[in-house]
Amino acid sequence: MAALLAPSLARVSTARTFTADDDASLVALALAGQAEAFGTLVERYDRAVYNLCLRTLRDSEEAKDAAQEAFFKAFRGLRTFRPGAKFSTWIFSIAYHACCDRLNRKRRFSDAEIPDRADPGPGPAAQVEQLDDASRLRAAIDRLPEKYRTVITMYHLQGHQYEEIARVLDLPMGTVKTHLFRAKEQLRKLIGDPA
Amino acid sequence: MEQYDDIDRALFALPLEAPPQGLRDSILAITVRAPQPERVNAGVFEVAGAGVALALLAWLTLNIVVNPAFAAAINRVLGMFEQALTNPVMLVSLALGFSAVFIVSMLPLEPVRVRVRAGRS
Numbered sequence: 001m002a003a004l005l006a007p008s009l010a011r012v013s014t015a016r017t018f019t020a021d022d023d024a025s026l027v028a029l030a031l032a033g034q035a036e037a038f039g040t041l042v043e044r045y046d047r048a049v050y051n052l053c054l055r056t057l058r059d060s061e062e063a064k065d066a067a068q069e070a071f072f073k074a075f076r077g078l079r080t081f082r083p084g085a086k087f088s089t090w091i092f093s094i095a096y097h098a099c100c101d102r103l104n105r106k107r108r109f110s111d112a113e114i115p116d117r118a119d120p121g122p123g124p125a126a127q128v129e130q131l132d133d134a135s136r137l138r139a140a141i142d143r144l145p146e147k148y149r150t151v152i153t154m155y156h157l158q159g160h161q162y163e164e165i166a167r168v169l170d171l172p173m174g175t176v177k178t179h180l181f182r183a184k185e186q187l188r189k190l191i192g193d194p195a
Numbered sequence: 196m197e198q199y200d201d202i203d204r205a206l207f208a209l210p211l212e213a214p215p216q217g218l219r220d221s222i223l224a225i226t227v228r229a230p231q232p233e234r235v236n237a238g239v240f241e242v243a244g245a246g247v248a249l250a251l252l253a254w255l256t257l258n259i260v261v262n263p264a265f266a267a268a269i270n271r272v273l274g275m276f277e278q279a280l281t282n283p284v285m286l287v288s289l290a291l292g293f294s295a296v297f298i299v300s301m302l303p304l305e306p307v308r309v310r311v312r313a314g315r316s
Contacts, residue, residue: 039227046222050214064215068222075226137209156206184202191202 023087031078038075041087046071048088048158049095055153056099058142066102070095092160092168096150103146140190148183151176 023044029037049070053063073094074081081090141149150169154160155176166173199207237245258265279285 035227035231039223042219042222042226046219047211047214050218051211054212060215064218064221067214067218068225071222072225133205134209137205138212152206156203157209157211159207184200187202187206 024083027078027081027087030075038078041091042071045088045091049091051157052092052095052150052153053099055141055149055157056096056146057102058149062102066095066098069098073098086164088160089164089167092154092164093170096168099150136191137187140187143190144183144186148179148186151179152183152187155180 026037053066
Protein backbone atom coordinates (compact mmCIF):
# COMPACT_ATOMS: atom_id res chain seq x y z
CA MET A 1 0.00 0.00 0.00
CA ALA A 2 2.79 2.38 0.98
CA ALA A 3 4.60 1.52 -2.23
CA LEU A 4 1.47 2.32 -4.22
CA LEU A 5 1.02 5.65 -2.48
CA ALA A 6 4.66 6.70 -2.65
CA PRO A 7 4.71 8.02 -6.22
CA SER A 8 1.55 10.06 -5.77
CA LEU A 9 2.82 11.45 -2.47
CA ALA A 10 6.07 12.39 -4.14
CA ARG A 11 4.12 14.19 -6.86
CA VAL A 12 2.14 16.10 -4.27
CA SER A 13 5.22 17.12 -2.33
CA THR A 14 7.08 18.31 -5.40
CA ALA A 15 4.12 20.07 -7.03
CA ARG A 16 4.68 23.81 -6.87
CA THR A 17 1.49 25.66 -6.31
CA PHE A 18 1.91 29.17 -5.04
CA THR A 19 -1.44 30.08 -3.64
CA ALA A 20 -0.10 32.27 -0.84
CA ASP A 21 -2.46 35.16 -0.29
CA ASP A 22 0.14 37.66 0.71
CA ASP A 23 2.88 38.84 -1.59
CA ALA A 24 5.43 38.80 1.21
CA SER A 25 5.24 34.99 1.40
CA LEU A 26 5.82 34.76 -2.34
CA VAL A 27 8.81 37.05 -2.08
CA ALA A 28 10.16 34.91 0.75
CA LEU A 29 9.67 31.74 -1.32
CA ALA A 30 11.41 33.30 -4.31
CA LEU A 31 14.29 34.37 -2.08
CA ALA A 32 14.48 30.84 -0.67
CA GLY A 33 15.24 29.57 -4.17
CA GLN A 34 11.76 28.84 -5.50
CA ALA A 35 11.98 31.30 -8.38
CA GLU A 36 8.58 30.17 -9.68
CA ALA A 37 6.97 32.04 -6.77
CA PHE A 38 8.05 35.23 -8.51
CA GLY A 39 6.04 34.02 -11.51
CA THR A 40 2.89 34.24 -9.39
CA LEU A 41 3.77 37.83 -8.54
CA VAL A 42 4.21 38.54 -12.24
CA GLU A 43 0.75 37.08 -12.91
CA ARG A 44 -0.73 39.28 -10.19
CA TYR A 45 0.82 42.56 -11.24
CA ASP A 46 1.79 42.45 -14.91
CA ARG A 47 -1.49 43.97 -16.06
CA ALA A 48 -1.45 46.78 -13.50
CA VAL A 49 2.21 47.55 -14.09
CA TYR A 50 1.70 47.54 -17.85
CA ASN A 51 -1.26 49.93 -17.52
CA LEU A 52 0.71 52.30 -15.32
CA CYS A 53 3.51 52.29 -17.90
CA LEU A 54 1.05 52.65 -20.78
CA ARG A 55 -0.69 55.67 -19.25
CA THR A 56 2.62 57.26 -18.26
CA LEU A 57 4.40 56.68 -21.56
CA ARG A 58 1.42 56.71 -23.98
CA ASP A 59 3.14 54.14 -26.16
CA SER A 60 2.30 50.44 -25.99
CA GLU A 61 5.73 49.22 -27.16
CA GLU A 62 7.55 51.50 -24.72
CA ALA A 63 5.14 50.46 -21.98
CA LYS A 64 5.81 46.79 -22.68
CA ASP A 65 9.56 47.37 -22.48
CA ALA A 66 9.23 49.42 -19.30
CA ALA A 67 7.08 46.73 -17.67
CA GLN A 68 9.65 44.08 -18.58
CA GLU A 69 12.43 46.26 -17.24
CA ALA A 70 10.54 46.81 -13.98
CA PHE A 71 10.01 43.11 -13.34
CA PHE A 72 13.57 42.31 -14.34
CA LYS A 73 14.93 44.90 -11.91
CA ALA A 74 12.59 43.65 -9.18
CA PHE A 75 13.71 40.06 -9.72
CA ARG A 76 17.38 40.97 -9.66
CA GLY A 77 16.96 43.19 -6.62
CA LEU A 78 14.57 40.98 -4.68
CA ARG A 79 17.06 40.81 -1.79
CA THR A 80 16.75 44.57 -1.35
CA PHE A 81 12.98 44.30 -0.85
CA ARG A 82 12.32 45.53 2.67
CA PRO A 83 10.38 43.01 4.78
CA GLY A 84 7.09 44.53 5.86
CA ALA A 85 6.85 46.73 2.78
CA LYS A 86 4.13 46.20 0.17
CA PHE A 87 5.31 44.42 -2.96
CA SER A 88 2.78 46.37 -5.05
CA THR A 89 4.21 49.71 -3.89
CA TRP A 90 7.71 48.47 -4.62
CA ILE A 91 7.02 47.15 -8.13
CA PHE A 92 4.96 50.23 -9.08
CA SER A 93 7.73 52.45 -7.82
CA ILE A 94 10.31 50.59 -9.92
CA ALA A 95 8.00 50.74 -12.95
CA TYR A 96 7.31 54.44 -12.47
CA HIS A 97 11.01 55.24 -12.25
CA ALA A 98 11.67 53.15 -15.35
CA CYS A 99 9.01 55.23 -17.15
CA CYS A 100 10.52 58.49 -15.88
CA ASP A 101 13.94 57.43 -17.17
CA ARG A 102 12.44 56.70 -20.56
CA LEU A 103 10.58 60.02 -20.64
CA ASN A 104 13.73 61.90 -19.63
CA ARG A 105 15.71 60.18 -22.37
CA LYS A 106 12.99 61.10 -24.84
CA ARG A 107 12.97 64.71 -23.64
CA ARG A 108 16.73 64.98 -23.96
CA PHE A 109 16.55 63.41 -27.39
CA SER A 110 13.74 65.60 -28.66
CA ASP A 111 14.85 68.61 -26.59
CA ALA A 112 11.20 69.58 -26.30
CA GLU A 113 9.39 70.89 -23.24
CA ILE A 114 6.60 68.70 -21.93
CA PRO A 115 3.64 70.99 -21.35
CA ASP A 116 2.11 71.19 -17.89
CA ARG A 117 -1.30 71.78 -19.41
CA ALA A 118 -3.39 69.37 -21.32
CA ASP A 119 -2.46 68.97 -24.92
CA PRO A 120 -5.36 70.43 -26.96
CA GLY A 121 -4.47 68.13 -29.87
CA PRO A 122 -5.47 68.53 -33.46
CA GLY A 123 -9.22 68.86 -33.75
CA PRO A 124 -10.08 66.82 -30.67
CA ALA A 125 -13.84 67.31 -30.64
CA ALA A 126 -14.45 65.71 -33.99
CA GLN A 127 -12.16 62.79 -33.24
CA VAL A 128 -13.31 62.17 -29.71
CA GLU A 129 -17.02 62.16 -30.52
CA GLN A 130 -16.55 59.17 -32.76
CA LEU A 131 -15.17 57.08 -29.94
CA ASP A 132 -17.16 55.26 -27.30
CA ASP A 133 -17.18 56.57 -23.73
CA ALA A 134 -14.29 54.45 -22.44
CA SER A 135 -12.14 55.27 -25.42
CA ARG A 136 -13.01 58.95 -25.11
CA LEU A 137 -11.98 58.93 -21.51
CA ARG A 138 -8.74 57.09 -22.28
CA ALA A 139 -7.97 59.50 -25.08
CA ALA A 140 -8.61 62.39 -22.72
CA ILE A 141 -6.33 60.88 -20.03
CA ASP A 142 -3.60 60.46 -22.63
CA ARG A 143 -3.74 64.17 -23.31
CA LEU A 144 -3.09 65.09 -19.68
CA PRO A 145 0.42 65.96 -18.50
CA GLU A 146 2.41 62.92 -17.35
CA LYS A 147 2.15 63.59 -13.61
CA TYR A 148 -1.65 63.82 -13.83
CA ARG A 149 -1.95 60.72 -16.02
CA THR A 150 -0.04 58.69 -13.49
CA VAL A 151 -2.07 59.71 -10.44
CA ILE A 152 -5.35 59.19 -12.29
CA THR A 153 -4.21 55.74 -13.38
CA MET A 154 -3.11 54.74 -9.92
CA TYR A 155 -6.07 56.20 -8.04
CA HIS A 156 -9.03 55.58 -10.29
CA LEU A 157 -7.98 52.72 -12.53
CA GLN A 158 -5.98 50.70 -10.06
CA GLY A 159 -7.68 51.72 -6.82
CA HIS A 160 -4.61 52.72 -4.83
CA GLN A 161 -4.86 54.94 -1.76
CA TYR A 162 -3.33 58.42 -1.66
CA GLU A 163 -0.65 57.20 0.72
CA GLU A 164 0.55 54.43 -1.57
CA ILE A 165 0.52 56.73 -4.60
CA ALA A 166 2.56 59.27 -2.65
CA ARG A 167 5.09 56.56 -1.76
CA VAL A 168 5.34 55.26 -5.33
CA LEU A 169 5.72 58.70 -6.87
CA ASP A 170 7.83 59.99 -3.99
CA LEU A 171 5.57 62.99 -3.54
CA PRO A 172 3.83 64.52 -0.51
CA MET A 173 0.26 63.31 -0.08
CA GLY A 174 -1.05 66.86 -0.50
CA THR A 175 0.63 67.08 -3.90
CA VAL A 176 -1.01 63.82 -4.96
CA LYS A 177 -4.42 65.20 -3.99
CA THR A 178 -3.71 68.43 -5.85
CA HIS A 179 -2.61 66.50 -8.94
CA LEU A 180 -5.81 64.47 -8.81
CA PHE A 181 -7.97 67.55 -8.44
CA ARG A 182 -6.27 69.33 -11.34
CA ALA A 183 -6.29 66.20 -13.47
CA LYS A 184 -10.05 65.89 -13.04
CA GLU A 185 -10.52 69.56 -13.85
CA GLN A 186 -8.59 69.17 -17.08
CA LEU A 187 -10.43 65.95 -17.90
CA ARG A 188 -13.75 67.71 -17.50
CA LYS A 189 -12.66 70.37 -19.94
CA LEU A 190 -11.35 67.79 -22.38
CA ILE A 191 -14.48 65.69 -22.46
CA GLY A 192 -16.80 68.65 -22.13
CA ASP A 193 -18.40 67.61 -18.85
CA PRO A 194 -20.35 70.50 -17.38
CA ALA A 195 -20.13 69.17 -13.75
CA MET B 196 -15.52 60.38 3.52
CA GLU B 197 -14.63 60.87 -0.13
CA GLN B 198 -17.17 62.64 -2.34
CA TYR B 199 -17.15 61.20 -5.83
CA ASP B 200 -18.56 63.04 -8.81
CA ASP B 201 -19.43 61.86 -12.32
CA ILE B 202 -15.89 62.04 -13.61
CA ASP B 203 -14.70 59.94 -10.65
CA ARG B 204 -17.36 57.33 -11.33
CA ALA B 205 -16.51 57.24 -15.03
CA LEU B 206 -12.84 56.81 -14.23
CA PHE B 207 -13.50 54.10 -11.65
CA ALA B 208 -15.55 52.22 -14.21
CA LEU B 209 -12.79 52.37 -16.80
CA PRO B 210 -11.30 48.88 -17.14
CA LEU B 211 -7.59 48.30 -17.30
CA GLU B 212 -6.34 47.58 -20.78
CA ALA B 213 -5.20 44.05 -21.56
CA PRO B 214 -1.45 43.75 -21.79
CA PRO B 215 -0.04 42.80 -25.19
CA GLN B 216 0.20 39.13 -26.10
CA GLY B 217 3.35 37.56 -24.82
CA LEU B 218 4.19 40.20 -22.21
CA ARG B 219 3.92 37.75 -19.34
CA ASP B 220 5.94 35.12 -21.17
CA SER B 221 8.66 37.60 -22.01
CA ILE B 222 8.83 38.76 -18.38
CA LEU B 223 9.01 35.17 -17.15
CA ALA B 224 11.66 34.37 -19.75
CA ILE B 225 14.00 37.07 -18.45
CA THR B 226 13.31 36.38 -14.77
CA VAL B 227 12.07 33.02 -13.55
CA ARG B 228 13.00 30.97 -16.61
CA ALA B 229 16.33 32.67 -17.29
CA PRO B 230 19.33 30.42 -16.64
CA GLN B 231 20.53 31.12 -13.15
CA PRO B 232 24.24 31.62 -12.49
CA GLU B 233 25.82 28.39 -11.28
CA ARG B 234 26.36 28.20 -7.60
CA VAL B 235 29.66 26.98 -6.22
CA ASN B 236 28.89 23.73 -4.46
CA ALA B 237 31.26 23.49 -1.56
CA GLY B 238 31.35 20.19 0.26
CA VAL B 239 30.64 19.86 3.96
CA PHE B 240 34.33 19.36 4.73
CA GLU B 241 35.40 22.42 2.74
CA VAL B 242 32.85 24.61 4.49
CA ALA B 243 33.77 23.16 7.89
CA GLY B 244 37.49 23.63 7.15
CA ALA B 245 37.00 27.23 6.09
CA GLY B 246 34.90 27.83 9.22
CA VAL B 247 37.53 26.34 11.51
CA ALA B 248 40.32 28.34 9.82
CA LEU B 249 38.33 31.56 10.16
CA ALA B 250 37.50 30.82 13.79
CA LEU B 251 41.16 30.08 14.53
CA LEU B 252 42.25 33.29 12.84
CA ALA B 253 39.68 35.29 14.78
CA TRP B 254 40.75 33.62 18.06
CA LEU B 255 44.42 34.33 17.38
CA THR B 256 43.79 37.95 16.43
CA LEU B 257 41.61 38.55 19.48
CA ASN B 258 44.15 36.99 21.85
CA ILE B 259 47.05 38.89 20.36
CA VAL B 260 45.14 42.17 20.70
CA VAL B 261 43.67 41.53 24.15
CA ASN B 262 46.27 39.43 25.95
CA PRO B 263 49.85 40.82 26.04
CA ALA B 264 51.19 37.58 27.54
CA PHE B 265 49.75 35.63 24.60
CA ALA B 266 51.35 38.04 22.17
CA ALA B 267 54.69 37.56 23.92
CA ALA B 268 54.32 33.77 23.69
CA ILE B 269 53.57 34.01 19.98
CA ASN B 270 56.64 36.22 19.58
CA ARG B 271 58.76 33.62 21.38
CA VAL B 272 57.51 30.83 19.11
CA LEU B 273 58.11 32.94 16.01
CA GLY B 274 61.59 33.78 17.30
CA MET B 275 62.35 30.07 17.68
CA PHE B 276 61.27 29.46 14.10
CA GLU B 277 63.38 32.37 12.95
CA GLN B 278 66.41 31.02 14.80
CA ALA B 279 65.87 27.57 13.36
CA LEU B 280 65.54 28.86 9.83
CA THR B 281 68.67 30.98 10.10
CA ASN B 282 70.73 28.03 11.40
CA PRO B 283 72.95 26.79 8.50
CA VAL B 284 72.84 23.17 9.68
CA MET B 285 69.03 23.26 9.72
CA LEU B 286 68.92 24.86 6.26
CA VAL B 287 71.27 22.24 4.81
CA SER B 288 69.19 19.46 6.40
CA LEU B 289 66.00 20.92 4.94
CA ALA B 290 67.59 21.28 1.50
CA LEU B 291 68.79 17.68 1.59
CA GLY B 292 65.37 16.45 2.67
CA PHE B 293 63.51 18.31 -0.05
CA SER B 294 66.04 17.22 -2.68
CA ALA B 295 65.63 13.60 -1.63
CA VAL B 296 61.85 13.89 -1.90
CA PHE B 297 62.16 15.51 -5.32
CA ILE B 298 64.58 12.90 -6.66
CA VAL B 299 62.50 10.02 -5.39
CA SER B 300 59.37 11.53 -6.93
CA MET B 301 61.14 11.75 -10.32
CA LEU B 302 62.25 8.09 -10.37
CA PRO B 303 60.30 5.98 -12.89
CA LEU B 304 59.09 3.49 -10.38
CA GLU B 305 56.27 1.21 -11.52
CA PRO B 306 54.25 -0.80 -9.11
CA VAL B 307 55.34 -4.43 -9.38
CA ARG B 308 52.60 -6.88 -9.93
CA VAL B 309 53.02 -9.97 -7.93
CA ARG B 310 51.52 -13.06 -9.34
CA VAL B 311 49.77 -15.02 -6.77
CA ARG B 312 49.89 -18.61 -7.61
CA ALA B 313 47.09 -20.74 -6.60
CA GLY B 314 48.34 -23.20 -4.09
CA ARG B 315 48.57 -26.75 -5.36
CA SER B 316 46.66 -29.08 -3.35
